Amino acid sequence: MTRIGILGSEGRMGRAIAAAIAESDASHAGGVDASGDAMTLAERCDVLVDFTAPAALSANLDAAEAKGCAIVIGTTGLSADDHARIDAAAKRIAVLQTGNTSLGVVMLCALVEKAAAALGKDWDVEIAEMHHRMKVDAPSGTALMLGEAAAKGHGDSLDAVRVSGRDGHTGARETGTIGFSALRGGTVAGDHMVVFAGEGERIELTHRAEDRAIFARGAVRAALWLHDRVPGRYTMNQVLGM
Numbered sequence: 475m476t477r478i479g480i481l482g483s484e485g486r487m488g489r490a491i492a493a494a495i496a497e498s499d500a501s502h503a504g505g506v507d508a509s510g511d512a513m514t515l516a517e518r519c520d521v522l523v524d525f526t527a528p529a530a531l532s533a534n535l536d537a538a539e540a541k542g543c544a545i546v547i548g549t550t551g552l553s554a555d556d557h558a559r560i561d562a563a564a565k566r567i568a569v570l571q572t573g574n575t576s577l578g579v580v581m582l583c584a585l586v587e588k589a590a591a592a593l594g595k596d597w598d599v600e601i602a603e604m605h606h607r608m609k610v611d612a613p614s615g616t617a618l619m620l621g622e623a624a625a626k627g628h629g630d631s632l633d634a635v636r637v638s639g640r641d642g643h644t645g646a647r648e649t650g651t652i653g654f655s656a657l658r659g660g661t662v663a664g665d666h667m668v669v670f671a672g673e674g675e676r677i678e679l680t681h682r683a684e685d686r687a688i689f690a691r692g693a694v695r696a697a698l699w700l701h702d703r704v705p706g707r708y709t710m711n712q713v714l715g716m
């Protein structure tokens with residue numbers, strides 16, 4: 475039976491993941507928070523799931539590498555340096571990092587890439603997201619994944635075309651850019667909308683998370699799939715066979 479340890483166990487996602495493990499074939503090996511010791515937890519786990527904060531990433535990867543655990547990283551707001559650190563860890567252990575573990579968002583990314591490629595840059599792409607008032611990063615990790623999917627469909631790199639948080643006299647929209655807007659409030663688990671705006675018509679592709687249980691179930695599914703994989707960096711598409 476796969477033993478899963480939770481990094482960020484008392485957080486919103488940590489508690490949802492504990493509930494998802496209880497309904498799965500995995501066993502719950504324990505959890506830690508900011509004051510806990512990831513290294514000690516890793517000793518009794520096959521797979522760690524990390525839903526904490528970017529500041530915790532390095533220590534969490536150190537623990538997984540030292541004890542030979544696989545790790546699912548759901549934390550968002552990661553920097554380019556964080557991604558380089560993940561790539562380095564993936565040479566020694568199995569790592570899956572994603573901004574969204576839900577089946578629906580994996581499908582939405584595929585649809586967005588396909589639509590962007592088919593419609594081309596004459597259809598302006600805008601990404602809007604709404605999350606609960608406690609979320610600390612923007613745009614969301616999911617919004618960035620959707621932006622990357624659209625940029626890929628256009629044959630671009632997202633960094634070259636990204637426009638975030640317009641304010642003031644911005645000038646007219648530049649063709650080929652991808653815009654991001656973030657709303658925060660209440661208890662929204664996570665809504666994402668990708669708009670393709672053309673001449674006289676528009677397409678809106680939307681995913682609404684009704685409960686963070688969808689992310690938790692996806693994280694446990696990813697952990698079960700990752701157990702005993704050879705070192706490397708894996709994706710949710712591989713977990714879901716998409």
Ligand SMILES: NC(=O)C1=CN([C@@H]2O[C@H](COP(=O)(O)OP(=O)(O)OC[C@H]3O[C@@H](n4cnc5c(N)ncnc54)[C@H](OP(=O)(O)O)[C@@H]3O)[C@@H](O)[C@H]2O)C=CC1
Pocket residue numbers: 481482483484485486487488506507508509525526527529530547548549550551572573574575576615686689
């Ligand atoms: N990939 C996905 O599908 C999803 C990703 N997320 C992402 O997961 C992350 C957590 O979200 P959420 O659960 O809502 O946030 P919470 O703030 O509710 O929980 C974060 C948890 O991480 C702990 N933590 C913070 N810093 C450290 C540290 N340095 N070392 C160890 N633990 C630490 C906190 O402990 P303490 O309280 O002691 O500080 C807390 O238990 C966010 O980045 C969010 O965007 C969220 C949902 C889905």
Ligand SMILES: O=C(O)C1=N[C@H](C(=O)O)C[C@H](O)C1
Pocket residue numbers: 550573574605609613614615616617663664665
């Ligand atoms: O912080 C959250 O809550 C969520 N974070 C992830 C993100 O940044 O995209 C996934 C989901 O939308 C919920």
